[in-house]
Amino acid sequence: MFSLSFFPRNYNVRRRRLVRRWIAEGYSRDSDDKSAEENGEEFFSKLLNLSILQQAPQSDTTAFSDVRMVLCRVNGFLRECILSRGMEENHGIELTGTGSLPTQRSGRHLVISESWNRDRAVWESIDSSRLRSMTVFGNWKSFFISKSMKLLQVLDLEDAVGLTDDDVVLMVKLLTRLKFLSLRGCQGISHLPRLFGQLRQIQTLDVTNTSITTLPATVTKLEKLQYIRGGITTISAKDPSAPHTSVSWLSKFHRRRRPLAGIEVPSGIGKLTELHTLGVVNIGASEGEAVLKMLKNLTKLRKLGVCGINSKNCEAFCSAISSHGHLGSLSVRLDKESQGCVDDIYLPSENLQSLKLYGLIDRLPVLPVNKLGKLAKLHLEMATLRVEVIEFLGNLPKLCIVLESVLGSSRLDQFGSCFCLCKILSKI
Template sequence: MDLMEAGSSSNVDTNSSDNSTSKKMLNRTETMLVAFKESQLIGRENEKSDILKLIANEDSRRCEVICLWGMGGVGKTTIIRDVYQSQELIGNFEKRACVTIMRPFNPQELLKNLAEQLECKDVEDLVKQLEVKKYLIVLDDLLATTEWDAIIPYLSPTETSSRIIVTTRIKDIAKHCSKNSEYEKIYELKSLGQNSARDLFIEKVFDRTTNLNEQYPELVEQANLILKKCKGLPLAIVTIGGFLANQPKTVVEWRKLNEYISVELEMNPELGTIRTILMRSYDGLPYHLKSCFLYMPIFPEDYRIGRGRLARRWSAEGYSRAVHGRSAEEIGASYFMELIRRSMILPSQQSIHSAKGFNSCQVHDLMREIGMSKSMEENLVFTLEQCCSVNTQGIARHLAINGNWEGDKTEFESIVDMSRVRSVTVFGEWKSFFISDKMSLLRVLDLEDTTGLSDHHLKHIGRLLHLTYISLKGCENIFDLPDSVGDLRKLETLDIRDTHIFMLPNTIIKLRKLQYLRVGRNSYDEDVSYEEELLKAIPEKMRNRLCLLPQCLLFSYLLSKYRDDLKIHDRCTMMCCSILPAFAMCLDLYGVLVPRRMRKLKALRTLGVVNIGRRGKDVLLDIKGLDQLRKLGVTGVNKGNGKELCSAIVGLSHLESLSIRSEGKPGLCECLDGKFSFPETLQSLKLYGNLVKLPGWIQGLKNLVKLKLRSSRITEHDAAIQVLGNLPNLAFLHLLEKSIKGEEVYLSFQQGTFRNLVVLEQSMGLYRRLKSVKFEQGAAPKLEVLKFGLGTYIDSSVLGLPSLSSLKEVVKEGGISETALAFLRTELAEHPNRPVVKTV
């Protein structure tokens, strides 16, 4: 069962009385009966089948450990109990036992319980019987590896085909338990899908098959809101459904539950089971993870939170600190992954563009309610929303402003105790009084995607001397950073991506603690420049005849037409401070010009995207001096600075990620040629621009994990594929738009190549055809995800899919034709992994 006592202590408590243990077991059983009244599974048929196959697998003739993990309330106990009682297993084992691990943990009591179920005299007799009998043992709700280590010597693997099933909330515990098995058998139980969740909810509320749309159409909206809050968590669906089963089936009652769900969870004994179980998950966290989890209510419901954003904020707040050569951001990223492994936060997606796993997360609505409640108790997070009462006094450390709050300055100052505020995060519309000189302890100013923020709002930002983290990412009305930013001597993170800033102030070189500097813009089309995007609406003949001034006037017209959110003053600022200077210096706007003497920022670990098109040699000399760089992005590469760029990169001995870009033609052609030995630490490489052929030094990147090519126009693609196929650690390969030259492309992945490739993305671009993609037997033996990009046409010329022994997913971006879908399903029908075909 997913119900856990507070803490995760694994100390042996030999003084625990039998009465106390029996009472706890009785309470636990009652909780199980409240939460799961039915024995049948709804929406878990496939999962049950998978687990039965893992147990019944006769390939191994020794004892095997099978681990089932997932967040609290996801239904691990329910499904494993159903599996345990399954008719398919009853005749396969001589002895069976199922034990729920109680807290405080007492291994002797647990072994005594096992002995009784297996009809042994005592623990010593239990050990003897397990050596000769084929047995099935379920250990439900393991909380620590030390608990497993205390038990397993008595259940040591035998020569019989016995099975031990472990359930746990934590992935690392599952790995620890199965590490000595012949085959790693770990199964993650995820939340129910939308249809299964709805079926389970209706079953619990009405105790019969009911068509909600026909019989209770007035309840559909409220039912959907309830299911949205439950997010497929069976415990929540069953408990709330059981509660509503005894209430009037009216809109008023269901709306009341939706509006006051947090209060109901805390006060209503019928719903208390949910809170109890989820609270035990929180209570089991170590102290440092509790602090990180209580930070999550800053972000709105259903908000997708980036891993890097969280890690850098935690670092700025002091929640993570550098240790043993690892930066505070790296430690924060490890906390992020640990919270995912403990199922406290949920991965919003496993990005196939990331070699580091999950790029972002979300918080389950009910878990977020727990976090909000605990955070308010400890005066950590205060959320200012449209419904915020004037009588509420915000004394928390972290201020979050959600939506377009309509109060004025007087009201704001009466609500918020500015002297206590350590962080300000704005989601929605900006107002000038959201930051104040009174916020003397402010460390974090996170204004990502805030609307209405203009340059003059930041004029005096240098007065906030404790600022460690600033994000203006996505603030499209920002064109310039004030010189006063140089006064922020404690600043570690400055993120100004997707603003209209194209030049950094000279004072930036005063920020000697700056570690993370992200600048420049993303493009809607990576193959054209920002200026070209604005000019798309202009006929080509007219475009070529325009001189600089008329072009800028035309841009002004386009801005007034397509950016009606900008005021006249802001449009003028954009023209004078961004577009006009960029045109005058012939710059693209993906990168940013940096001042001289950037080499003084010795703490920099991330820098990009820097435009080296002007003052290139000086800039590259500065970059060469930044010997702590882990991540670097540059644009404006040409034949005049390409060799110097490569020489600078050679000296960056810690570099892990590199992005190089050059607009249009000749682009990168002949810019990166030469014999260079790039750092052995380099793991990620992105090359955007006209290459024609791969640089020779790529074949020397023995530790490269991820490679992304776009607009490269590789002509000799067979030779290129062979070179890439020989990179020993390449796991992620993205061949994006125009990476391969030709209207009809033939690709062949030969036997013995791409030995560690896990993800392959091929996106030829709109209306370009992959004439043939062939995987020979033995090619890419670890490939799990095969993705075809937007507009890429695929058909029966995709050959060899059955030979990809590890394949799990075939993904098609932008939809797929019925013909292609039928072909893929036929190809994959007999595949032992049962790969799925997805469209995104």
């Protein structure tokens, strides 16, 4: 619970960010019957049921064995209680405001708020030798990293401003015990150094919405990696500050994040057999063919996102994931002018709970309804919505959320589709 106080009041935090941090810090671990990920999701649900966590405004909620939401907020009143108790027990340090020294100068967790004036003298008064986690909001300064942070396991810099590639090199050199590294939204970062391969304890790497387009070959040495997220997304929203909300057919939900470009991964990615989350991978890149061959080895994958699917690699991609029986979430983006390969797409569907298909024109791949009994969330990007597509959706027994974003001007191909759509929405 104390880790919830790291986030500012009224701050929208991603569920996945919380769970991965809990795992890295040892709060959520593997048990006899559940993985650390499953236990983390259970903790999240308990905190939600106790109203310690609350659904963020305008965020998605879907049924997936339990209530799962993309974004949440910490109850403001309880946050202050948790924070004060944690400070009393010397668990953490919060740098906020200007001028004065913090009450606590030693602890296991450090939070740098956006309002702090980045006073170097104050920084140097802090004992960072015991730190296990550091979370930074707002501007980054290079002096935030020091040789004394030998025990740091979690470095969360999501949306921090001012990071450079040189800062990342210093992190890799000094913070060898890192298990969680998030550079998400740090657009000044263009590459990871070759030295990255020395972070042998790392489990979570998130470089989404940075300028990183390629992961170094040395990443294949990181055998404990479980979670890799990268690539560029775009937000089709009037309010770009809303990190993850949705667009529906009827424009009731008018924002959505969707993949724009993926990252290139080394051909040896198949060595990382502990991976359960990988994306968004650019299969159409130069080493895409070799990556597809190695993808067969990643049989523990539960969540996969790919882009660059075309008529040349479509069959190889489907073959590569055909034996991935644990796959619960799949995102596929077709290249432009690749509608012809839709008929060649066949997906492992028995355990799919979330499916996202981008770049479709007017029809779906072959998706057997009798094997989609667990599908709860479907996101389609189509130029034309045909009656048969809408009827197909109506036959999915557990579908809770249907999302649709457009290629140019989306339209219903017949007026009768409106009637079918209303029937299906009322059913859902």
